[in-house]
Amino acid sequence: MPLGARIRQFRDGVMTQQDLATAAGVSVDLVRKLEQGRRNTASVASLHQIARALDVPLGDLIGPVRMPEQAPAEGVAALRFAVADVDDLTGESEAGEPLSLSEAEQELTYLWGTYWSGKYDRLTALLPPALTSLRATTRATGSPRASELVAQGFWAAGSTLIHLHQSDAAYIALRHAIELAGYGNDQLLAAALRGSIAWQLLTVGRFAESEAVALRMAERIEPSGERSFPQLSTYGSLIVTAATAAARGGNRAQARSLIDTSAEVAHRIGRDRDDYNSAFGPSQVAMQSVDVNVQTGEYGQALESARTMPHHHAAGLPLAARARHLTDRALAHSRLGHHEQASTLVLTAEQMAPEWAKRQQLLKSVTRDLLRGSRTRAPRLRNLADRLNVT
Missing domain, CATH: 1.10.260.40 (lambda repressor-like DNA-binding domains)
Known part of the structure; x- marks a missing residue:
C-alpha cells in the first residue's frame, strides 16, 4: 500500500x-x-x-519494506536510484522539502541512530526521501555546512547498502559522499568517509586496497602533540580498519601491530567516543582485537582479548557493534568446541538486535555450524535457525 x-x-x-x-x-x-x-x-x-x-x-x-532477496525490483531499488541520481544530466531536480540546517542535523541523527540499531529495513524506506530533502537543502542554502550534511546522508545510504549486499551502489554512494564533503570545510569528515570506503573494499575482499586506503588517510591526519579528541578518534578508527583488512588478508604481524597502535590512541583518549558516526575508544579496540584474532584463527587469544572489554562497554558500543562482538566470541567458542557457550552467545546476539541478525552472514554461519554438532540440537537453536532462514 x-x-x-x-x-x-x-x-x-x-x-x-x-x-x-x-x-x-x-x-x-x-x-x-x-x-x-x-x-x-x-x-x-x-x-x-x-x-x-x-x-x-x-x-x-x-x-513493511521488501528486501532484495524477497523482491529484487522493489524496496532497495528506490535506494539504489536515490544514490545514483542524474539531476545534473537531466537538468531537473526532484521536488523535496528544504530543511533548516538544524532540522537536517536532527534528521541525520535519527538516520544514524536507526543504522546503528541494525534496522536496515526501515532505513531502506527512510533514506530515499531523506536524501531528496538533504539535496533540496543544499540547493536552497548553498552553504559548505549543507554540503557536509548531504554527504553524511549519502554516507548513511552507502553504509546501509553494504549491509544489504549492494556493494556497487554502496561504492557509488560513498564516492558521492566524498565529493560532496569536498565542498565543505571539515577535513575530518573527509577522512572518516575514506575510512568507510576502506570498509566497503574490505567487505568485497579487496583487502590490500582497503588497508592502503585507510593507512594513507591515517598518515595525513596522524596527530602529534596536543590534538582534539575527534582527530584522535578518527585516526584510531582508520588504524582499526587497516588492522581488520590486514587480518583478513592473512598478514597477522601487521594486524597485531596496527591493533597495538590503535590501543595506544584509545588509551590517550581515555574513554569511548562517538565522532563522525563511528565509535572509537577502549571498547572498540577490544572488540576489534577479538575480530582480528578470530580472522587469523587464534581463537583462544580471541577469548583472552574479549576479557579486556571494559565493563561499561554497553555505553561505548552501538547496538549493532555489540551484537557483532557477541558473534565473534561465539565463533571462537564454536571452533574451540565450546558449543553451549557459543549457542548462548548467538541467541543473545539475535535477541539483542533481531533486524540486524537477519542480514549477518557470520551469525548464520556460526548457527549452521552449531546445528551440525550432536550436542547443540536444542529447540531454541533450531528456532533461531528458522528465524534466520538457516538450514
Missing part, C-alpha cells in the same frame, strides 16, 4: 486532511499530495510528525 493510502486509511473517520496537517504541523498541501499520489515521499521529520498526529508507530505508517 502506498504511503498516501496508508495516511488516508489511518486518518479516515478520525480527522480531516486539515485536522491532520494542523496536528502534525505540516502543510495541508503536503497531506493532500501524498494522499493523491502526486508525492510519494516526505522528510523523516514530517513523517514522524504525521505518525505522531495519527497516533501510530512510524513503522506502521511507512509499512
Whole structure:
C-alpha cells in the first residue's frame, strides 16, 4: 500500500486532511499530495510528525519494506536510484522539502541512530526521501555546512547498502559522499568517509586496497602533540580498519601491530567516543582485537582479548557493534568446541538486535555450524535457525 493510502486509511473517520496537517504541523498541501499520489515521499521529520498526529508507530505508517532477496525490483531499488541520481544530466531536480540546517542535523541523527540499531529495513524506506530533502537543502542554502550534511546522508545510504549486499551502489554512494564533503570545510569528515570506503573494499575482499586506503588517510591526519579528541578518534578508527583488512588478508604481524597502535590512541583518549558516526575508544579496540584474532584463527587469544572489554562497554558500543562482538566470541567458542557457550552467545546476539541478525552472514554461519554438532540440537537453536532462514 502506498504511503498516501496508508495516511488516508489511518486518518479516515478520525480527522480531516486539515485536522491532520494542523496536528502534525505540516502543510495541508503536503497531506493532500501524498494522499493523491502526486508525492510519494516526505522528510523523516514530517513523517514522524504525521505518525505522531495519527497516533501510530512510524513503522506502521511507512509499512513493511521488501528486501532484495524477497523482491529484487522493489524496496532497495528506490535506494539504489536515490544514490545514483542524474539531476545534473537531466537538468531537473526532484521536488523535496528544504530543511533548516538544524532540522537536517536532527534528521541525520535519527538516520544514524536507526543504522546503528541494525534496522536496515526501515532505513531502506527512510533514506530515499531523506536524501531528496538533504539535496533540496543544499540547493536552497548553498552553504559548505549543507554540503557536509548531504554527504553524511549519502554516507548513511552507502553504509546501509553494504549491509544489504549492494556493494556497487554502496561504492557509488560513498564516492558521492566524498565529493560532496569536498565542498565543505571539515577535513575530518573527509577522512572518516575514506575510512568507510576502506570498509566497503574490505567487505568485497579487496583487502590490500582497503588497508592502503585507510593507512594513507591515517598518515595525513596522524596527530602529534596536543590534538582534539575527534582527530584522535578518527585516526584510531582508520588504524582499526587497516588492522581488520590486514587480518583478513592473512598478514597477522601487521594486524597485531596496527591493533597495538590503535590501543595506544584509545588509551590517550581515555574513554569511548562517538565522532563522525563511528565509535572509537577502549571498547572498540577490544572488540576489534577479538575480530582480528578470530580472522587469523587464534581463537583462544580471541577469548583472552574479549576479557579486556571494559565493563561499561554497553555505553561505548552501538547496538549493532555489540551484537557483532557477541558473534565473534561465539565463533571462537564454536571452533574451540565450546558449543553451549557459543549457542548462548548467538541467541543473545539475535535477541539483542533481531533486524540486524537477519542480514549477518557470520551469525548464520556460526548457527549452521552449531546445528551440525550432536550436542547443540536444542529447540531454541533450531528456532533461531528458522528465524534466520538457516538450514
